[in-house]
Amino acid sequence: MQTRANRRRIAAGLMLLSGATHVAQLWVYPGQADVIGAAVFGALYFLLGLYLLQPKRAALWCAIVFPLIGGSLGLYRYLMVRPNPFSLFHVAVDVAVIALCVSLLLRRTGSA
Numbered sequence: 001m002q003t004r005a006n007r008r009r010i011a012a013g014l015m016l017l018s019g020a021t022h023v024a025q026l027w028v029y030p031g032q033a034d035v036i037g038a039a040v041f042g043a044l045y046f047l048l049g050l051y052l053l054q055p056k057r058a059a060l061w062c063a064i065v066f067p068l069i070g071g072s073l074g075l076y077r078y079l080m081v082r083p084n085p086f087s088l089f090h091v092a093v094d095v096a097v098i099a100l101c102v103s104l105l106l107r108r109t110g111s112a
Contacts, residue, residue, distance in 0.1 A: 004107065008060075008104060015049030037073075041070050064105075071094030071098075078091070
């Protein structure tokens, strides 16, 4: 059974990885406007990953709201702008992080 701290660390690690791969797209698809927007979101995700390492409930809320927005935009990007493996990976990570953070918020026992 995963502890709350482990689930939080997994969510943080996924956000850090997603942030890095969002920015890495700049080298794979240079000069594309949609990639610049994704890289900006990646920087936000990286900061969010660091924030999740802190025992703050607000970090959990941020890690639900921002990936929900980012995942929606990533799905739109994949379907309407540029089908690419980055978008699929990022949406999958967003779903996983949202699920982890919702489960952490719903459990009232222990520290978040």
